[in-house]
Amino acid sequence: MMMKMEFKWLWFLRIAVVSVLLVLEGASTDACLEHERIALLHLKPFFNHYNYLNNWDEVKGSDCCEWMGIECNTTTGRLIGLSLNYTRFRDKDYWYLNASLFLPFVELKSLYLRGNVIAGCIENEDDATKLQQMIHLEELCLDGNLLNNSVFASLNGFPNLKYLSIRDNQMKGSLDMKDLDAFSSLRELYMSNNQLKDFVIHKGCCDLKKLEVLDLSWNTFEGMLPNYLDNLNSLRELDVSNNQFSGNLSLLANLTSLRFISLSRNHFEIPTSFAPFINLANLKFLYANENKMVMEPSFHSSLPKFQLKFITLSKCITSQQLHFELLTFLYYQYDLRFVDLSGNDFSGALLTWLLQNNTKLKYLILRGNAFSGLLSLPSAPNLNVSVVDISDNKLQGQILSDICSTFPHLRGLFLSKNAIEGDIPTCLSAMKDLWYLDLSNNHLSRSVPEELILKDSQRILRLSNNNLSGNVIPAVFNTKGLSNIYLDGNNFSGDMTNVDVSAFDFSSSPAEIDLSNNMFSYLDTLALSNNHFEGSIPMKFCNLNYLGFLDLSQNNLSGSIPSCSNPPHIEHVHLHGNRLSGPLSLAFYNSSSLVTLDLRGNNLSGSIPEWIGTLSSLSVLLLKANHLHGRIPVQLCQLYSLSIIDLSQNMFSGPIPSCLGNLTLPMQQNKILVHDEYISISSEDESRIFGSSKLARGANDGYPTSYMEE
Known part of the structure; x- marks a missing residue:
């Protein structure tokens, strides 16, 4: 019933728009045509659910050519491009589009309606005839909607359509190719990310001889490539990746216009001679990852007519003989820019001749093979190489200092x-373009060049699991250019007890530092308050066995407090002013050394656990402004050292344990201001907490010295 009402309403609107068109025919302004401006305003209610079209001004004379998503012919002022992508709420029910609403735009060339929950087009006897009026429409994008296999029958009224994209819809099963017969002008067709399984092909159908781009990727196609491909003599780009196609590729041999082929992640049998591609003189891009390379019964000695720029053949090779055949083919390629042969179990010496033969090569990816011998370099510099990945092989020897001048x-x-093994070349520190350096899991020894850590341009440095040594602490905490530093699993040493982490400038310093599994003296104090940290508290804090003072307060931390947040020597924990949630669970359970626990101003829930009584040294307990509820446990009476407690602004119920009225404040305690509130703490604890003068904020900092009594 609702759909019928919508149909009638849309049909009435269409009549109104066409009437306006007739009345205003020929009327124009110096900018957009008035009747097209009015027609756009009739479209606005359908496509303004995100207020995307708020600048579509209803004031008469407003230049619609300046509106969002509009392109006009600069000479005639007529609308030629309309982009309404993602302008309807995705959580709304699907709806049917009345294509007649676009008839006033007689010179419309491109129409983009991506992501608008369109399930189809309202059809009537007149529609096909009226759509013939849109003779200028060349581009139509309907990606990310809810269209099914009938979409082609709904769209066959556009006589000159050259570009059609219906990615990420709900087409599934078999696609009847006769529905494509009306699209003889089509140049590009994109149908990826649907659930199409096969084609129904009729004799004499599939007249798509002008088609240049065909994208069938990310569907569920099975079996051999369909025979209709043999008729697509103009095809330049073919993408059938991420399907379940199988069999040989002989069907492609006659498609001599092909420039780009993507076959990745199927079950094709690709001959090592590349016989199906030998005559494709225009071929530049070949993507064939995760298929199967096979030997042919008869050896093809002909050299290919093409010179590739990109080739990816990862996870394809299955035997040493296949290795030899493939490398022979590659030896005659001289224009390569990108080579990925990863995961093929290649053995023997490194393929340095690839770099020598291809002076324009930018990316060489050989990871996950079995190359052995010395880490060798080409004899001449290669000025274009940007990325070299030879990880996960069996290479030995040293990293030659010539690597910097070679690349x-x-x-x-x-x-x-x-x-x-050996040293890390110092010259790597001077490479201004070097962004990612990964030398982890080798046998490198001696020290790390300090300049490598301090260099401005580098972003990621991985030196994990080597035999490196020396004191890197000063450099790590003074670096400006690195985003992530991984130095774990080495023999680095040095004293971290007095490292002043609070002075560390996190706005321009690493996002991740891993110094675990080394020989550092223990980290005693970690103060990272008043920054902009987000996310959860890292589980790696559980490994800081010698941590005594932890301050992560006044950040944007969320999630629960890790249940292992009880290092054996922890004494002072400040986590207030975050967004931590969940119950206390077993966090800090049995932390008998804990003196201060400050969890104010979070979103903690649940009740105070009964194990609170195990915190035998607890002196300060601050749980203000959370969502805690239930009874205040009598186990608090077991905390004989407790002198300050704040449970306000929660949802506790029941009686208050009478023992809390017996709290005493020892007279010998000094007055210390911590985080803008006064707490009282002993001289011994003051020294313990504020051992570093840069962390201390005492009575001489200009704050009042009197303690606010109960």
Whole structure:
């Protein structure tokens, strides 16, 4: 019933729009045409659910060519482009589009309606005839809607459509190819990310001889490539990746216009001679990851007519003989820019000749093979190489200092999981373009060049699990350029007891530092308050066994407090002013050394656990402004050292344990201001907490010295 009402309403609106068109025919302004402006305003209620079209001004004379999503012909002022992507709420029910609403735009060339929960087009006897008036429409994008296989029958009224994209819809099962017969002008067709399984092909159908781009990726196609492909003589780009196609590729041999082929993640049998592609003189891009390379019964000695720029063949090779055949083919390629042969179990010496033969090569990815021998370099510099990834092989020897002059513009160097030894070349510190350096899981020894950590341009440094030594602490906490530093699993040493982390400038310093599993003296104090940290408290804090003072207050931390947040020597914990939630669970359970626990101003819930009585040294308990409820446990009476407690602004019920009236404040305690509130603490604890003068804020800092009595 609702759909019928919508149909009638849309049909009435269409009549009104067409009437306006007839009345105002020929009327124009110096900018957009008035009748097209009015027609756009009739569209606005359908496509303004995110207020995306708020600048579509209803004031007469407003230039619609300046509106969001509108493109006009600069000479005639007529609308030629309309982009209404994602302008309807995705959580609304699906709806049917009345294509006649776009008829006033007689010169419309491109229409984009991506992500608008469109389930189809309202159809009537007149529609097909009237859509023939849109002779200028060349581009139509309906990605991310709810269209099914009938979409082609609904759209066959556009006589000159050249670009059609219906990615990410609900087409499934078999696609009847006769529905495409009306699209003889089509140049590009994109149908990826649906659930299409096969094609129904009729004799004499599939007249798509002008088609240049066909994207069938991310569907569920099975079996051999369909025979209709043999008729697409103009095809330049073919993407059938991420399906379940199988069999040989002989069907492609006659498509001599092909420039781009993506076959990745299927079950194709690709001959090592590349016979199906030998005559494709225009082929530049070949993506064939995760298929199967096979030997042919007869060896093809002909050299390919093409020179590739991009080739990816990861996880394809299954035998040493196949290795030899593939490398022979690659030896005759001289224009490569991107090579990915990862995960193929190649063995033997490193393929340095690839770099020598292809002076324009930018990316060489050989990770996950079995290359062995010394880490060798090409004899001549390569000025274009940007990324070299030879990780997870069996290479030995040292990293030669010549690597910096051989690859002067290197941005990423990945040599992890080999057997490389010796020093880290100092010259790496001077490589301004180097963004990611991964030398982890090798046998590197001696010290790390300090300049490598301090360099401004680098962002990620991984040196984990080597035999490196020396004191890197000063450099780590003074770096400006690094985003992430991983130095774990080495023999670094040095004293971290007096490292003043509070002075660390996190606005321009690393987002991740991993110094675990080294030989550092213990970290005693970690103060990171008043920053902009987000996310949960890292579980790695559980490994800080010697931590005595932890201050993460006044950040944006969320999630629960890790249940292991009770290092054996922890004495003072400040987590107030965050967004921590959930119950206390077993956090701090049996932390007999804990003196201060400040959890104010969070979103903690549940009740105060009965194990609170195990915190035998607890002197200050601050739980103000949370969502705690239930009874105040009598176990608090077991805390004989308790002198300050704040449970206000919660939802506790029941009686207050009478023992809390017996709290006493020892007279010998000094007055210390912590986080803008006064607490009283002993001289011994003051020294313990504020051992670093930069952390201390005492009575001489200009704050009042008197303690506010109960």
